[in-house]
Amino acid sequence: MVGALDFLERARILARNLPEMQSNLNFPWLIYNAYKTMVRRNVNMEKLKDDYFLTNISRRQSAHLQKFPDTKLINLGIGDTTMPIPKSITSSMVERADALSTIEGYSGYGPEQGEKALKDAIANTFYGDLGIKSSEVFISDGSQTDISRLQLLLGSSVSIAVQDPSYPAYVDTGVVVGQTNVFQESEGKYGNIEYMKCFADNDFFPDLSTASRTDIIFFCSPNNPTGSTATREQLAQLVEFSRKNGSIIVYDAAYAAYISDDCPRSIFEIPGAKEVAIEISSFSKFAGFTGVRLGWTVVPSELLYSNGFPVIKDFDRLVCTCSNGTSNISQAGGLACLSPEGLKSIQTIIDFYKENARLIIEIFTSLGFKAYGGKNAPYVWVHFPGKRSWDVFTEILEKAHIVTIPGSGFGPCGQGYIRFSSFARREDIIEASWRLKNLYS
The missing domain is CATH 3.40.640.10 (Type I PLP-dependent aspartate aminotransferase-like (Major domain))
Known part of the structure; x- marks a missing residue:
């Protein structure tokens, strides 16, 4: 209650300083202005796209889980490691x-x-x-x-x-x-x-x-x-x-x-x-x-x-x-x-992720897609000719229950591509391969 009274008091103070607005005390925008600072937003922040594409993916992922609560969602999207530190x-x-x-x-x-x-x-x-x-x-x-x-x-x-x-x-x-x-x-x-x-x-x-x-x-x-x-x-x-x-x-x-x-x-x-x-x-x-x-x-x-x-x-x-x-x-x-000892144990984990990448490349190659990367990196870059990245992302999410990353989020030349991450457990890679084969065979 104290907060509400303080809020209204600020509005009254503003109104006293602006006599022509005294009759408009009930307008929400006037009460809002009682709290608004005179500091302008950084003009460079205004240039940023409102919707960061990874945040967009997270929202879509959450919505999918609500829609299919009993389905196991496999995440081959964001590049976050999954294996424990030695x-x-x-x-x-x-x-x-x-x-x-x-x-x-x-x-x-x-x-x-x-x-x-x-x-x-x-x-x-x-x-x-x-x-x-x-x-x-x-x-x-x-x-x-x-x-x-x-x-x-x-x-x-x-x-x-x-x-x-x-x-x-x-x-x-x-x-x-x-x-x-x-x-x-x-x-x-x-x-x-x-x-x-x-x-x-x-x-x-x-x-x-x-x-x-x-x-x-x-x-x-x-x-x-x-x-x-x-x-x-x-x-x-x-x-x-x-x-x-x-x-x-x-x-x-x-x-x-x-x-x-x-x-x-x-x-x-x-x-x-x-x-x-x-x-x-x-x-x-x-x-x-x-x-x-x-x-x-x-x-x-x-x-x-x-x-x-x-x-x-x-x-x-x-x-x-x-x-x-x-x-x-x-x-x-x-x-x-x-x-x-640390370098040796880390190399074992890197080799594990690279084998995951090899399996992802293998399944897409068998399906007739062009797949790049994977050999020296934990990412596989797959081309879906004639399709837009977000459309493919949606198709794979809704029909195979797999999260990926649309290539267009990385720049205009990424349009038509999807990035798959190998940072996953082996059983998830195998399950994802089976689902993708059923989707695109």
Whole structure:
């Protein structure tokens, strides 16, 4: 009751200040205005599409469960890992947590850039012969956080390019920072972004000979969603393109641990890359840390702005401003991941997911569909010629009770494709294969 009286009192105060409105006290909009601030909404947030496509999928999934409460729904959509973290890794986190309850083992704030032991282990494990120093490694709570930090670092005045299709966070963070124009419904993309078209005909690698020059190039390999992996020759083209144009590559290597052929696992395997590239990566899909949250970014000291100032100095300053460091418990888990025992147990899980992907490819190939990815990534990218992605998504959900991801959510070139995730239990993969065979045979 007190709240209601206070609400009306605010309306009366407003009315006294606006005599011409005194006779309209009962209008809801006037009472609303009594609480409305004078702060304008961020114009860049206004540009974002109201309906984030993954949220749309969640709503449709919930509605389907209400409609078919007794049906087992199989989720081959969102890229969340499903296998448990190996005991040797979780034990290290438990030990670190227990130590916090003792005088000797307690620790508070750590270095904003991450604990030295983990930085050293990342530099040695992933970049041992590439000349990356541990001082160039920055620990975070995940690569998606670092994507946002990099956008904040680079500012609103830079121009950006993304693969089409690609992970939506690159575009959405660009929108929020102010690097884009409004969303163009007719074209399915934002203005002022270079969408580098990636088709099956070009092995999902953009034609750089026709690409426009931009300040920043977001590039993911193995790619989410297509599962394609850039070859050494292709990445050499990308580095040369960036060097020629004075661009910076933000290289997303979150799925590099799934590469089993001779494709590079790091952009820094390419000569000259340290002068034009930043690399982000994560323990999420590598070690099942989607809930634990741990990632890293490498900013080489050789990477300079146009005025010769080192990018690493600005990034270090930004990290110190925006963060008090990553959880020490998570970092203990990351260190255990990079031990010989941890790496061996993690590889077993990666092999399990890759076998799931092989089974998904096998069923679609047997049905006459073109299926891509899967070999070096946990995602399979399936083409449904002549159909729209959301229509296929709905068909598979309603008739096979399987959740997928419509390819159009990743960009205009994803239209007609569906992304299937291999992050599932084997029995669900087998059951899904049987359902898909019955649907499309």
